[in-house]
Amino acid sequence: MAGEEVYVDWRGNAVDERRRGGIRATLFLYVLFMLRSCPSSSNFSVVAYFQGTLHLDIVTSSTVIGYLVGTVLISAALMNFISDAYIKRTTAIFVFGPCAVLGYTLLALQAHFPSLHPEICEINKEPNNWLLVAASGMPFYRMQKPIGSPLTRTLEVLVISSKKRQAIVDVIELQETGRADCVHKSGITQVDETKAITRMLPIFISCLVIYLPFTLLMTLNIQVGSTMDRGVGTIQIPSASLIAIPTAFHVLMQPCYSQILTPLLRTTIGHECSITPLQRIGAGSVCGTAAACIATLVEVKRMTIVEQHGLTLTGTAVPMSVFWLVIQFFLLSIMDAASFGGLVEFIKSEAPPTMKPIAPAVQSFLAGLAAWSCCAFIQLVNRATRHGDGGRGWLDGTSFNRTRLDHFFLLLAVFELVALINYTFWARRYTRKLQRVSTVGLDEDNSRN
Numbered sequence: 001m002a003g004e005e006v007y008v009d010w011r012g013n014a015v016d017e018r019r020r021g022g023i024r025a026t027l028f029l030y031v032l033f034m035l036r037s038c039p040s041s042s043n044f045s046v047v048a049y050f051q052g053t054l055h056l057d058i059v060t061s062s063t064v065i066g067y068l069v070g071t072v073l074i075s076a077a078l079m080n081f082i083s084d085a086y087i088k089r090t091t092a093i094f095v096f097g098p099c100a101v102l103g104y105t106l107l108a109l110q111a112h113f114p115s116l117h118p119e120i121c122e123i124n125k126e127p128n129n130w131l132l133v134a135a136s137g138m139p140f141y142r143m144q145k146p147i148g149s150p151l152t153r154t155l156e157v158l159v160i161s162s163k164k165r166q167a168i169v170d171v172i173e174l175q176e177t178g179r180a181d182c183v184h185k186s187g188i189t190q191v192d193e194t195k196a197i198t199r200m201l202p203i204f205i206s207c208l209v210i211y212l213p214f215t216l217l218m219t220l221n222i223q224v225g226s227t228m229d230r231g232v233g234t235i236q237i238p239s240a241s242l243i244a245i246p247t248a249f250h251v252l253m254q255p256c257y258s259q260i261l262t263p264l265l266r267t268t269i270g271h272e273c274s275i276t277p278l279q280r281i282g283a284g285s286v287c288g289t290a291a292a293c294i295a296t297l298v299e300v301k302r303m304t305i306v307e308q309h310g311l312t313l314t315g316t317a318v319p320m321s322v323f324w325l326v327i328q329f330f331l332l333s334i335m336d337a338a339s340f341g342g343l344v345e346f347i348k349s350e351a352p353p354t355m356k357p358i359a360p361a362v363q364s365f366l367a368g369l370a371a372w373s374c375c376a377f378i379q380l381v382n383r384a385t386r387h388g389d390g391g392r393g394w395l396d397g398t399s400f401n402r403t404r405l406d407h408f409f410l411l412l413a414v415f416e417l418v419a420l421i422n423y424t425f426w427a428r429r430y431t432r433k434l435q436r437v438s439t440v441g442l443d444e445d446n447s448r449n
Contacts, residue, residue: 046107047219048226048242051398058223058395058403059382065219066375073368080361192352200350203278203430204366206423207343210285211370213412213419216378217291217332218246220405221325227400228302228322237322245326249333257337277346278427284339285420291331292413298324299406306401314401340367350432381408 046068050061222242230237265275275283305320306312340363347359382393385404394404 057398063375070368070371073364077361077365196351202426208366209419215371215374225322230322246329246333253337277342280342281339284335287331288335289416291328294328296409
């Protein structure tokens, strides 16, 4: 039956819980996550490589990063679907993990050979030993057998409902009257999953719109930081290392949220989860709007300094500290931790038990679609602001000293504000699972009386 969890060892034998799983197995996964996250941070920082070394213009480099980030996230969601439906999740790591190793190796080769890259750097610089760490923990893992993906079952329900509507009606009636037997339980589970996805669909679409400015703000701020004063005493911060600022904030935000903010809000609000997942997503959107507004103000100040020092036509670094970007990086980190994590919590709390494992995949898929949408957004805005064939768009060229990035950031702030209003509209109309259960129970009591 769909949803029944069966665990085996890596040989496929029945698992001994005293020897498999537990803390020993999770230690390997923690190290795997940390080592895997190291090269993943280059997904954003590689924008400095595109613009500074390959001399791509602003729009092209930002678009390439959008495609890169979107492809990585959507591929992760696709792998989640395959691992749930056809192969074990641990097996998926070792089947698709070499693809990541191959990708970073090709990038290192391109940076190494003079014919492909004018500057020489060390080959195999990316830490690819994470796959070996994961493999060393195989004797300790407890693996779940594939039980099928709820997305597949949802598609089956939609196809059946379009061809034979009465079959779905019969299953729903069995569910409501409690007369379902074992033969119909699988069908009822499929209908439950489909109904859950349908209820949550407006929230998913709203989150997709909310996520859209995130990738643009991250990539553009990293590029802007490369034009500013990156000196700290005698130390010069590499432009590609600016991604460490939001990453450090994100790492600090997680324990602060769970150990400080959550107990404080639980005491103040009285809700068992301190704030609901929908409120958490909304708070992240507010931070995203604030980050876009602050980015606009910082860019206005930077362009004022550019004009005062006559740097419009030069590539000279702007005498303005890169730490002016810290506040917006901090807000984007809060948005990342709040909105992205809130969506995962929302799915796990509202979806049927069989759908909870796909929560990270849904979040990854929506974030990937948002990153792809960024590519179309930046292209459309730049074309719309050219004012004819001979005009310059807001982001044309390779120098940020000649762009109207302040106008673009302001547009992103307005866009995020509209997205927040749209999300609030749907979130206020969404009925949470606990409220639906309470309403059904009250109706049953009234009918009995």
